[in-house]
Amino acid sequence: MSNQQIQKVKVKRLAHVGLWANDVAAQARFYRQVMGFDLRALASGSAERDMALEEANLFLALGDEYHCLGLFNDVRPASSNGRRPTQRIPLHHLAFEVDTDAELAALAARLQMANVQLMLEPRDGDAELGDTLWFQDPDGNRIEISVISDEFQHYSAPLKQGQRFRPLMLQHVALQTLHLEAMVDFYTEALGFDISDWLLRECVWLRCNSDHHTLMFMQGQAGIDHIGYSIAEGVDLLRWADHLARHQAKLLWGPGRHGAGNNLFLRFADAEGIHIELSAELQQYYDQDVTIPPRLWHTRSAALNLWGTLPTWLQEKIGV
Amino acid sequence: MSNQQIQKVKVKRLAHVGLWANDVAAQARFYRQVMGFDLRALASGSAERDMALEEANLFLALGDEYHCLGLFNDVRPASSNGRRPTQRIPLHHLAFEVDTDAELAALAARLQMANVQLMLEPRDGDAELGDTLWFQDPDGNRIEISVISDEFQHYSAPLKQGQRFRPLMLQHVALQTLHLEAMVDFYTEALGFDISDWLLRECVWLRCNSDHHTLMFMQGQAGIDHIGYSIAEGVDLLRWADHLARHQAKLLWGPGRHGAGNNLFLRFADAEGIHIELSAELQQYYDQDVTIPPRLWHTRSAALNLWGTLPTWLQEKIGV
Amino acid sequence: MSNQQIQKVKVKRLAHVGLWANDVAAQARFYRQVMGFDLRALASGSAERDMALEEANLFLALGDEYHCLGLFNDVRPASSNGRRPTQRIPLHHLAFEVDTDAELAALAARLQMANVQLMLEPRDGDAELGDTLWFQDPDGNRIEISVISDEFQHYSAPLKQGQRFRPLMLQHVALQTLHLEAMVDFYTEALGFDISDWLLRECVWLRCNSDHHTLMFMQGQAGIDHIGYSIAEGVDLLRWADHLARHQAKLLWGPGRHGAGNNLFLRFADAEGIHIELSAELQQYYDQDVTIPPRLWHTRSAALNLWGTLPTWLQEKIGV
Amino acid sequence: MSNQQIQKVKVKRLAHVGLWANDVAAQARFYRQVMGFDLRALASGSAERDMALEEANLFLALGDEYHCLGLFNDVRPASSNGRRPTQRIPLHHLAFEVDTDAELAALAARLQMANVQLMLEPRDGDAELGDTLWFQDPDGNRIEISVISDEFQHYSAPLKQGQRFRPLMLQHVALQTLHLEAMVDFYTEALGFDISDWLLRECVWLRCNSDHHTLMFMQGQAGIDHIGYSIAEGVDLLRWADHLARHQAKLLWGPGRHGAGNNLFLRFADAEGIHIELSAELQQYYDQDVTIPPRLWHTRSAALNLWGTLPTWLQEKIGV
Amino acid sequence: MSNQQIQKVKVKRLAHVGLWANDVAAQARFYRQVMGFDLRALASGSAERDMALEEANLFLALGDEYHCLGLFNDVRPASSNGRRPTQRIPLHHLAFEVDTDAELAALAARLQMANVQLMLEPRDGDAELGDTLWFQDPDGNRIEISVISDEFQHYSAPLKQGQRFRPLMLQHVALQTLHLEAMVDFYTEALGFDISDWLLRECVWLRCNSDHHTLMFMQGQAGIDHIGYSIAEGVDLLRWADHLARHQAKLLWGPGRHGAGNNLFLRFADAEGIHIELSAELQQYYDQDVTIPPRLWHTRSAALNLWGTLPTWLQEKIGV
């Protein structure tokens, strides 16, 4: 493998997000009934069919991928040795994909050159499916990278009733971090992301394909800021807001239009309070044809919402 | 269980409609080819795979529910003892759902307080699925109420070719009755429905969730007036009308806009002449936030079609 | 002028319709408030500004043309000499346009070859505007043909409040006639129209430009069947129906889709009962590039409404 | 005139709003450039063409009405005799219309029966245009009522460049008042308004035609809460928000959906800080056909925004 | 079977297209990832699960049909005996359907009357599924006709991620031929197609149901000109073009509007260079209600693209 191949390799897309859940069943109900996700079979390890659902790990999908959202029963011990309990962040792991085994090998080499500790595991515990890379980013988030399956699997993917209320796919993840520049360095250097936009010392938007951003980092206590799903058209935001109201899921922000990414969006929370963003009209990049230097935003309000001011909770959060 | 809990319980949604059919196969063909329904497996009792389709009971679905329409082979004996044969009405049964076992118990209590004769049966003949309530309304229609399944079943739900022509879901049922007030009393008192609109001595519209009506009663010989399915947008009515014309299914009424419910609609008949309504923009209610007294319509034509006059067959039918 | 030029000349478009009105002011109010027409200045001859509006002739427009609808105060004497009064038809005259003086001359020659009695008058009484041809068709309807003005006139054309409810332009006129074939012969031979569709012995649709029909003839007592205006899109029919309901103008027919012309339509009546059709998606013809023989419809219902049956009043009218 | 006629008369529509302005030119620039209004000629009294624009009263229109918004140079003396200056409210006057002279007379009688002090003036100072009623409501707001003009005036109504950004018409006015019930009594009893919705002791929505509300009253210091203009479709709210961002006019609230009225809306401020609401899909009433008792909202947040919480400034304002 | 029945029988629809492929896996990837097709199970004969994908025949579907596109591993021997290798055309076979066994029998009789050599085979190798007719058209293309399955098969039909980019269904096939008139005679006489449009000595469009054309023939070296798939709306062409650009699939022609068929279209190539057409708004025929003689186009450019000139490659191809 040439050095040049290693330098040019990058992850191709976000595959799924794993979340810790205090109440797996309630979260699953929210994602199925309100968001239109499909439930996949129980985790393959759990042979016992009558195992209580509350203790199971569950996998949910939007299309014919195996899953784009994993819910993991939160069995982490509560921190007990101090007065202020450590806040346990809800991110279980992030998974990215590349297209070929060669790319996975090149990426492994690239990560090793960046002194990242790697673990190689059989994918989904099945050696025939090839290997999966596991490692941690500077914030300690667990990251998984594997090759997109070429198997022709036949997942059953029932359409939800009221099929209009179902996002197209997982689009991006926004994380808070206390080490903004270290995280940006890591994801650009070790994983090949490009910087699309900067809001100085506050936010960075990173891309790995034609979407303006697949990852977004925001200065703050480590955690998930939000998880973004794409929808087909801007006007659907209005219909989603009506739909959410009928399910007593109040909007937290928006409809609005982000300056960075130019996408129309709205925000609300899932059953455990994790913020969800629905997003339309995200700016597209054609890096093979054009060189685009990062853009630098001067004001938080324009970068985050071209239409107006920010919600109270956001103003406070950023001001860490 | 407190009296208050019993007084506040209500059914949550219409789950499916069962119809008697003279030609089950022809009906199934209509609902699959013209309406885009999916066929579920044969009724679980029929182990014999090679049993002639004509004799089977069939279940059809629009989403990932087990079914929203059941077709039952009409084996009822023809009435023979008199000159004018009793007209056998095509309604086999109606099924509603509640969300929890507790609600089902409360509803059973409420029904018993109203002196309704109840039968408890294992759901779909499977004791693990919980119980189902069976009883009759004042017109003798058979009603089923069960708890919405929390099972994560994997029904196969193929998309129809030409997927645009498939309703979103079952929305309402309109029944004719010779005992309009008794029926209204029963469904409001024993099952918790609210009255949305009245057209005096002719029609009543009843709701049990955010839809303006899930049941509609119309003065007349007992029978099905029509079955309503929701579609996504008003403009789709025009495309459905073209689609129906290509399948030689002529419109019977509409496009129009009902005064009561404010929904855009059109009407046509299935293979056995049962009227089907497609409906968009049905008015939404938020009863947890607002008290809305029933509205009283003065004229039949405005209540039934804000845009104009009524079809001949409807004028006659109402005038019973 | 060569014979060939004369044979190829044809009228280019329908310019305006003139209607007799019993109550000019009420008609003007309907066309302005419900239909969104603009009122042009009073007829140029009427210098007296304070002349009562009821006695005036009025001109109404949809765009920057001088007018597309003229209302003429009906001063025709009531027939009094017999028992059954002759029904006076509401058509005052029809006006067509050609593009150039040469075409007008060729058309005059064509008409004279067909032995049509012509009158030449200065246009709008102003000799500088060029000549206008006047003659009668076989039913005695008065027809005017002139050259489209090359003048750069500045008509004031205020937008109506609620501008969405305003047709794009005058599209076609449908006349009833007791001499269907004579009328067809006249308009094809003397004025160059082509036959688009036939419904045998009942209806004919004629075109003179890319629209499927500009004139439609229907067997029946001489009179106006309806006047057609084009609107931008099919979905607007639903909005117009709502708009008309708010103005207590009930629909008479439709929304539907004509077989002949394939246009979506709806019908209602103006303040004096003349039927108005709004029409979208009318089939387009490109006669310079393609030869299209007339189509022959077998059934009235398909030719007139692909979606279903006909209104009672239409069934009776055609059966003359 | 019979008593019954007097009891049934009501105003028919909101004709225009008059606003005091500190900087008439700046306000006019905002309404023309951002909102797409047309400027009418200077007030007829001002013969001097070269009079400085800043001192003029200006009239602006959206359609072919003479105006729907008047801007009056604020020459009111600043209050100087006390410590806390009286806040001068920006409402100059409100104007309503009726259809006929008879209705105006009946309304005058109705007002006199309610002991309202009336002034009769020639309309726009021109005796030929008929009379105009002037009086004050319980809060001292000046109200004008006149007959809709039957004149066929030719106002020049140029289309704005970028015509998509222009509301359809003036739709409603929301006023704050310290005397909520007195105001409701006055407008229902003396002017014939009906109550559509109530939010107890906080807000009332009143209608005088098919729109759910033409007036809205909100408990608070007397003043204008907002002025509402209708737009054609909900999706246009997203385009307006982009348009306003390009003109540095930030949103203050929305897009959202009001519970009372069910209209989609957004809010922003004009050049002097008066709130403007753009509104689509407002619920329609057909009072001639149906009796609709007032609805009673339980919670402020649902009545004001079905999609979520209220902006900080609104929470504070209502809590007076 | 009467002669009349035989004369009136016709094929009902195009069921699927079979293509030879040099790289089955690459083609499958294109149709799944770019076009949104579902992969059906491997051909039933291949019991070996671990058989290399490259050697398999694959079946792809758009809806719940078993497949509409078959990919066959091209094992045909390269012609080696001459200098210029014979060009092997990529069409493996075409399959049409009829509705009933009786129609299939009538069609077989019709073909035999036309002296066509027939082969009868069990469908898909399964005798219970009924018979399939096989024969060759004058160009030697292999044609299959069978009865549409009445089986209630449960194919798993997962929705693709990004579900908007998936055609509705297979719509038409355009073939090049050196024997234009022989092909037209064969398909009209032996299979019951009707001629919709002619471009003299160059192109013919044939229909067998309400679509303007299911087959199109173009004068030229025998081969596939393009395969047409329908999409829901014209505006989707713009979104597809963006989608294709993101997958580096450049457009070859369009968006444009065909004169013959009046459909909006765009063209691009699959992974082996076979042209694909996406098509919206195709003209509909109602042959049971109307007699429509063929239309005759005068100019190639109008027949093929009403909007403008032809691409270079097309101008050359037609000029054979």
Place this chain on the structure above:
Amino acid sequence: MSNQQIQKVKVKRLAHVGLWANDVAAQARFYRQVMGFDLRALASGSAERDMALEEANLFLALGDEYHCLGLFNDVRPASSNGRRPTQRIPLHHLAFEVDTDAELAALAARLQMANVQLMLEPRDGDAELGDTLWFQDPDGNRIEISVISDEFQHYSAPLKQGQRFRPLMLQHVALQTLHLEAMVDFYTEALGFDISDWLLRECVWLRCNSDHHTLMFMQGQAGIDHIGYSIAEGVDLLRWADHLARHQAKLLWGPGRHGAGNNLFLRFADAEGIHIELSAELQQYYDQDVTIPPRLWHTRSAALNLWGTLPTWLQEKIGV
């Protein structure tokens, strides 16, 4: 005036384009009938009303601006002294606007610092309207800059029949030049434009407001490459293409999507062969909030059409 003010001043928008025309009347007819422009009064100098239209200069508008297109009768002498006649370019002049007199003065200072020869003239020959700057760019194109009028002029602006076919406004001008870098230097340094995109040594896109480009320069013989007008939505391109086909105006390029600017577009020619571009979804810039370095395109085809290849005539033109 401070140096800083001078350095920051820039032109605010493109006001109009002046074109030489060989046949003013034919051009005017095209812009009015096909493009929906309004004709303004004849040039103020021409008192003679009966002056032949062919000799007049004409002004055309799209909104309430005085004009955005001027047509000037081409009286330039044909070059006769050489073998190859000098090609006379059709650009008469370009006019830009600033908002205030102060900005005009600052811009004059900026131009003088760049040693540009200025002429000051009363605007439109009317001293009261303020001054206008005139000068030449490096290619000798005549440029005019003036202050946007604050006058409340009442231009009559009739709506065209069929109002859908009328661009929103003048959006950009693309010029060919043999001195690409000199032109870019001049417009950025002397007039304050910013570079949005570069295609090396071939094309540059320059902006002066939120539009991605108001000027575009392309390497080539000096002349107009095209004039761009904005339309409301992408889907309208399909309707415009149909409209142009009905007027025999064939498309020259597109529909397509430019890489630089990301706008959907189509191209055709006016009556004298000048290329017109209709453009939707042009990328927006918010320079007050964000710093955006120029983007650099690598390939001509991606920069000019993300969807595919270039038309033959364009490939040749760029290759100068």
